[in-house]
Amino acid sequence: MLTIRLPRIGSVAAWRSEARRLAAAGVAAEHVRWTQDAENDLFARDDAPRGNPVEIRLSKQALFDIESSLYHRDPERFARAYALVLRLGRGEIRWGDRADDMLRKLLHQRKEVGRDIHKMHAFVRFNELTEPGANRRAFAAWFEPDNPIVEAAATFFAKRFGDMDWVIATPYLTARFIGGELAFEETVDNARPTEDASHDLWRTYYANIFNPARLMPEAMRSEMPKKYWKNLPEARLIPELIRTAPARAAEMQAKLPSIPPAFAAKAGVTRSPMPQDLTPDTFKQHLDACTRCPIGCRATQAVAGQGPLTARVMVVGEQPGDAEDLAGKPFVGPAGVLFNECASRAGLRRAETYVTNAVKHFKFTPRGKRRIHQRPDAGEIEICSWWLDLEREWVKPKLILAMGATAAQSLTGSSKNITSRRGSIEATPDGTPVLLTTHPSYLLRLPDTGAREAAQRQFEADLREASAYLR
Template structure:
């Protein structure tokens, strides 16, 4: 049997190099023994039967998972990984097939390694060891991971603390970052560190941010397992903080100011009267000034309805989108363009219809340079219903077309099961008929082309029904 000796430092890179060479020579996994021991093996050999070469091409995800699993403590990890590489190269399995016992075990160990690295990043505590007169501050730490992950975890600290020198010692390897260069060596004896004066400052900080009212000991032990406590300066405070938490929480509660909760202020805002003297000409001006809910404070501008004040049909959507928020006009974005296309197919002339939204401002979540749509909640719909009611008073439509759940909520009081209710006619509190349909944005989000064609045809049929009801 061929014995491959891997170094304790750089073992993953060494395994990768050896595995490629062995696969190219067609040496089977059963003929290779992988070890990190330096002692001579009486049965070791430098030769093994050669077979057909195996070409190995791994995806980035497969390579990441395999090499991550090699930081596990399992002594069989190198042999298991090589056997899987050969099987992948021969096409016997596909990556991710968890029905395969060996692959499932490798993926499980990769997850364990990932959790161990996360714990190391979270629970390393440095002691300052700066020498007098040094031009860079120096720190040292001791940590005991479950797996030999030092080489995988150390680059995080190099990025995070690149302006100082540091050493992190573990039972297996020691990582050193000196003058901007990261290196590793095997850990010697007496690597543990004495108590640091800065630990008392850290304990003071931890005691002050500890919230007794949110104490969940089981969750705390899950996130900060007790095996790490001996190396955490704040850990000695935890038993006493848990014991005194009920009394401290009661004291905090007694000192709390007596102010109305946030929902009370929202309820008051909901009952606030509409501004007086709003006319067709000042409608947009008053909308722009509305800050009764948080949406109005963040949007670019309000978007009023558009169309004849004598229109027999009022089409109500959800809220302006990104394009409407920037232009100040309703139904000009992708959903509005799809509405125009379907309306033309149904013989519905947009210039004879009043189009508006249940909510007049764009609610969104920023994501990089993009603004991602968020659905308004029931409270925001209720607050904005003042403006929709005013439009209805002015237009006096014979029929309302509610597009989507938010519009249905504003007009009928219910947003449930809109796809099941589409094509049906309900009524507002004052008796105005409401034809329910889906929102064009729902059609745009459908991933299946065939489903979208069917839904678009149904939407067009609803618009055709609206026209027929007004004939």
């Protein structure tokens, strides 16, 4: 049997070179013994029977998985990887087929290696060893991974800590980064570096960021297994932090201030009494000054309702759009133009209706030079219902035409299934009839011409029903 001795440092690159050479020579997997031991083998040979050459062509994913698995501690990993590349080269298996025992084993070990590398990146703790007057700070760390992963994991530290010299020793190999050069050597001294003052600082930081109210011991032990604790400076704090967590969480809860309703907290609401001098003449002035929710702080101006206070029909939309925000008048943008056209054909004279919105300021997201409409949330709708209720009190309409989900939410308390509710008459809490219909902006968004024309016919039918209340 041909014996291939791989070095302990650079073993993956050496395996790759030997595997290509042997495959090109047609050497079967069962005729090769892979080892990293230096002892003499009485049965070792310098040659092996040759067969048909095998051309090795691997995908990037296959090459990554195979070479990652070679950082596992399993002594059979090199032989398994060589056997697999021969089978792949002959087309006997397809990469990723977990029904194959050999491939499934390799992929499982690749996953274990990846998990081990992640733990090393997370749990290495450096001790400072900088000599007085040195040009670069120097650090050392001891880590005990499950597998010989130092060569695969060390490049992460070289990129992150490139401005300092450091050494990371493990039971397998030691990585040295001195003067910007990364090198590896076999570990000869298993002594751990002594702690320095930075560990006390780290423990103070860890204790202060530890949140007892979110303690999940099982999840903590899963992410940070106990086998790593002996090399973590903060580990000595963990048992006491866990023991005192319930009492500390209760103390934190007792010190919490009382909070407003959830929707108010989300909207940043400032509860303030309604102005006492509100009249139809001062309505716009007070509306412009409203900062009870964040929308009012960003819009150009508020948009009050428009129309006679003696109107028998009140039309309520969602909120001002970009054009309305700039003009200070309701329904003057594209949706307003479409509403006017449909209302005219339906016999609903706008001059005889009071037109307003459920929300009085324009909510938007900036995108370049454009302002993209955003739908108001439930909290913002409820806050703005103060102003809409005041308009309803002044107008006292016989019917309210609610256009869209936001208007339905404000007037009936529900915005669900607006398309199926369209054309029905519901009521406000005080009993005012509410005729539900779609918003004209919905018609403008429909891409299909046939669907748009059908929806517009339904919309005009609702407007005709509303116009009956004018007579």
